[in-house]
Amino acid sequence: MASRSKALNIQKKPLGKRFRESIPFYLMLLPGIIFVFIFNYFPLYGLKIAFYRFIPAKGLFGDQKWVGMQYFKEIFVNPDFTHALFNTVIISVWKLSLSIVIAIIFSILINELRSSKLKRTVQTIVYLPHFLSWVILAGVFMDLLSPEYGMINKLITALGGEPIFFLGSNQYFRGTLIVTDLWKEFGFNTIVYLAAITSIDPSLYESAVVDGANRFKQIWHITLPGMLPIILLMALLNIGSVMNANFDQVYNMYSPAVYETGDVLDTLVYRVGLVQANFSLSTAIGLFKSVISLILVGSSYGLAYKFAGYRIF
């Protein structure tokens, strides 16, 4: 270790020369630095309004009244907030855990297809929903799931059941969110797992065949263990998104009737902030969410680095 760093020191150029040679690099970075400062760092300064009774007319630099933790005390006694927090966590935990399991199953099944033409076609088609915006899909699902004329409910009544108001009843709304999100993303999620399967050494399968292992045994003893590192990595990285229950989807599909079970933190932040125009309270809720998210993302990266050697840069 010591000799290695010594060797590196000898190679290192003097500071002045390194600086001079780096000047073009600084110039290249300059536009990015400015934009990131304006659009990413400056809003962080704006987080201060969570601690002030913010009056928009006076502006961010104006003389606002400091109220300390008042808004944070307010959110914890607010039933809307507790509902939204609970809904966010429960919806995203279901989505994240089921999405991994389903993507693993489908990537194995797709990989087992013998005809490569069929394989390619199936892959292409199951990727489709990922590329459609939730605005479009929400419109489609509102029609499909409508209790009056929706196809799903026609099917249910034809089988002798009662029509279900999937998007308007607190009993079904969360389930509908979870199922439609899984439907939209499962195909796309198989991509990473399929890539992991392709990188498994084919000679392993050859020797397994020689040893008389059938397809199911090959899947169990070669394919799955070969996928394990990437499964672990995806599971760890998923921890970081527990606080995101998919604003796009919820906003386009929910309604006041299902706020109790379907309102999530991001939609609450939007309504409190831009509909009720309570900027400070909205920012306090957002800041609470960001702090928890930061802890989760930080630990997920840390764990991913430790257990899967994952590095971002």
Add this chain to the structure above:
Amino acid sequence: MLISKGEKIFNVINSIFLVLVALLCIAPMVYMLAVSLSDNAQVVAGNVSFWPKKFTLASYEYLVSLRSFWNSMLISVERVVISLIFTLVFTALTAYPLSKSSNKFLGRSFFAWYFFIPMLVNGGLIPTYLTISSLKLLGTIWALILPTSVVTFYVILMLNFFRGIPGEIEEAALIDGAGQWRILFTIYLPLSLPSLATIAVYCSLGQWNEWFQGIIYMNDPSQYPLMSYLQIAVLNVNLDELSPEEAAKLSQIGTQTYKAAQLFVAAIPMICVYPFLQKYFTKGLTLGSVKG
């Protein structure tokens, strides 16, 4: 190779199952198409499934004459094109220096952190909104383009690609007297077309489908990009806001088929384009996530 009977049965069942699943993935869009081509009374009665009932093009005839829809589509196209230029230039300029080692680029770690931190924390809705508003960008297309012109994820994709280019090429060019700008634009970028294409795909998909910023940053529905327009005009259609002629025409065609036609036409660009871009987004996903 011998295939046992069990495996044969498995192959058949697996193929059939996956074909059914694939059909399930396109079913909602097929349903939309069928609804858009049907008579509204049939739709409301719940008679339409995957085939039009009482075929009519009325909703499409109405759509063709709907100025606001096409105006929004034009805004979306403009947004995607301008975003692409900004994003590609900024990403390349940012990723190139960061792909160098600290030995070559003094302060590299500091700048790497500077661009990485926004991935972890952000100001959130209101502070970002206040920033855009105090820059007087509200109501201009720049509010939809500038805030996302430097995306750390794209920078990481690109810098990983740059690192894969052998350092000897750069050394040789430096000895020949080329500057870093020239090396970036005449050597690195032409070699990086696959990663530029990947980023272009992600960026244009994201910008085309983005709807929320349009709603909060634009002052007037005539400035909405297509997805924002659909959000307001189709998901939250409010008959009071329509002009009397529009309302009369709509009640003739019926809102269900007319909504379906708009949603379907808005989805067409994505449906047509994504199959050809597959190799790029697949590459991007695996490039970014699986490393050593």
